[in-house]
Amino acid sequence: GDSVTQMEGPVTLSEEAFLTINCTYTATGYPSLFWYVQYPGEGLQLLLKATKADDKGSNKGFEATYRKETTSFHLEKGSVQVSDSAVYFCALLRGGTGNQFYFGTGTSLTVIP
Amino acid sequence: DTGVSQDPRHKITKRGQNVTFRCDPISEHNRLYWYRQTLGQGPEFLTYFQNEAQLEKSRLLSDRFSAERPKGSFSTLEIQRTEQGDSAMYLCASSLEASNQPQHFGDGTRLSIL
Numbered sequence: 001g002d003s004v005t006q007m008e009g010p011v012t013l014s015e016e017a018f019l020t021i022n023c024t025y026t027a028t029g030y031p032s033l034f035w036y037v038q039y040p041g042e043g044l045q046l047l048l049k050a051t052k053a054d055d056k057g058s059n060k061g062f063e064a065t066y067r068k069e070t071t072s073f074h075l076e077k078g079s080v081q082v083s084d085s086a087v088y089f090c091a092l093l094r095g096g097t098g099n100q101f102y103f104g105t106g107t108s109l110t111v112i113p
Numbered sequence: 114d115t116g117v118s119q120d121p122r123h124k125i126t127k128r129g130q131n132v133t134f135r136c137d138p139i140s141e142h143n144r145l146y147w148y149r150q151t152l153g154q155g156p157e158f159l160t161y162f163q164n165e166a167q168l169e170k171s172r173l174l175s176d177r178f179s180a181e182r183p184k185g186s187f188s189t190l191e192i193q194r195t196e197q198g199d200s201a202m203y204l205c206a207s208s209l210e211a212s213n214q215p216q217h218f219g220d221g222t223r224l225s226i227l
Contacts, residue, residue: 004155032213043117043204043218044156051213089155093213100169101146101216103155 002027004092006104013080013111021075021107023064023090033057033066033073034091038106044089047075080111115139117219119205125225126195133191134222138207145188146216147180148204156204162188163210192224200226 007022025033032051036044048057053068062077073090090104118137126132138145143164148156159178160170164185173179177195182188192199202223206216 034215036218041220043119043220044206046215046217049215091155093215100158100161101156102158105153105155 002031002092002094002102004090004102004104006088006090006107008105008107010108010110013109015082015111015113016079017111019075019077019080019084019109021088021090021109023073023075023104025071025073025090025092027071027092027094027102029094032093033064034093034101035062035064035073035075036089036091036103038087038089040086047088080109082111082113085109085111117205117207117217119203119219119222121222122220123223123225125227127227128195128197130195131191131193132195132224133189134203134205134224135187135189136205136207136219137187138205139217140186141209142207142217143185143210144208144216145182146206146208147188147190148206149174150202150204150221159190195224195226197226200224 003026034049035047037047038044048059050057050066056065064075087106087108089106092102120135146161147159150156162182177193180190202221204221206218208214208216
């Protein structure tokens with residue numbers, strides 16, 4: 001079945017460091033891929049998305065490229081800030097009638113000043 | 114756009130009691146989803162509605178769980194005879210019907226079973 005695998009955390013970085021959070025997926029067909037972010041005590045917020053191979057999603061300095069050949073959607077940011085501390089979830093959407101999401105287990109990021 | 118609203122934010126109850134949570138989706142969204150999230154895990158899909166029709170409910174955790182969306186607007190999730198293992202965050206999300214649309218999440222209801 002469809003699934004998403006994320007690199008395990010927690011990840012701790014110093015401010016202005018480069019961030020990569022790995023995400024790989026297993027799916028039939030051509031899913032859409034998403035990154036969501038969850039701040040403490042809050043629900044999930046959409047960070048970025050890509051709907052087809054080679055698409056690059058970007059938002060707030062974060063980027064991820066849909067790589068069909070490696071079934072990956074790694075999240076990157078060139079210079080993290082303390083305010084980026086949160087849990088990041090990679091998700092797969094296989095369309096059709098269900099619009100059902102499959103989420104990874106999440107990667108906790110802490111950025112220290 | 115006021116976002117997805119969930120009520121209550123926190124619910125503490127004794128084992129064996131029934132609980133009901135409410136979700137108000139974004140007004141123009143006709144799809145509504147319920148998820149459960151336990152500590153250190155990603156959201157786990159439970160069920161979803163398109164308008165008032167419940168199109169997928171096989172992933173509900175047991176027959177103690179049920180959901181309704183009687184008028185195609187707000188939805189309720191009920192857990193009967195709660196157990197310790199039901200303690201979790203229950204998330205609601207909504208989306209437009211078109212394919213590839215992202216889901217917009219509420220802040221969740223945190224359930225604690227004593």
